Each structure stands twice: as structure tokens, then as C-alpha cells.
Amino acid sequence: SCKVFFAKDPLKIVRAQGQYMFDEKGEKYLDCINNVAHVGHSHPYVIKAATKQMELLNTNSRFLHDNLVQYAQRLTATLPEKLSVCYFVNSGSEANDLALRLARQYRGYQDVITLE
Numbered sequence: 001s002c003k004v005f006f007a008k009d010p011l012k013i014v015r016a017q018g019q020y021m022f023d024e025k026g027e028k029y030l031d032c033i034n035n036v037a038h039v040g041h042s043h044p045y046v047i048k049a050a051t052k053q054m055e056l057l058n059t060n061s062r063f064l065h066d067n068l069v070q071y072a073q074r075l076t077a078t079l080p081e082k083l084s085v086c087y088f089v090n091s092g093s094e095a096n097d098l099a100l101r102l103a104r105q106y107r108g109y110q111d112v113i114t115l116e
Helices: 044-056 066-076 092-107
Strands: 013-017 020-023 028-030
Touching: none
Parallel strands: none
Antiparallel strands: 013 020, 020 028
16 A cells, blocks of 8 residues: 555645745745655756766666666765675565565565564
8 A cells, every 4th residue: 555645735845945845825844754864866966977877868767878887886985895796676665575575585585574
């Protein structure tokens, strides 16, 4: 099942900047839900980098590309040697699914405990 946030009084968010989101009336809300905690919404550096990349190629990681390998090498260079493999996924749901499948394969167990 999927819960709808603010079911009785839904928000209509129309824009965001930094750590804030704004509704159609201009009311400001601190964004504690979306995945923008590190740099915020509409960060100029991220917009510039994303625009540059989208002008060249806009696709997911199912295709080979040197940037994926270079990113993995730069990332793993900052980590302990045991953490030397990268898995690129599209979302938190895919990451959770992959983590569960890897854990099941490694341990051989099928049971899972979750918190609601």
C-alpha cells in the first residue's frame, strides 16, 4: 500500500529553492522528504552540470559509458579497499531491492524484518 501525504489538505507544490518548497499561494515549507538534503533544490552548480550532460546525452546507466567507470573509480578511491564495487541504480527502491537480493544471495536466508 502507499500512503498519500496530506490527504485531508493536500499541498500543491509549484517550485523549490534550497531546502524549501513553495505552494501555489507562496507558502514556504522545509523539505524533509525529498532527496535534496545535500545540495538543496535548484543548486546552480547542479543545474549547470545537469544541463551540460543533457546537452550531450540523457539516458540511464543500462548503456556503457566511460563516465560511469570514471565515477566508480573516483568514488571507490575514497573508500576502504573492501568497498571496491559500485552498483548504479535509478532510485531508492531499486537500491533497497538490490541490497535485499545481495543479502539473500550472500547469507542464503529469505526472511526479512522491516519497520513500519
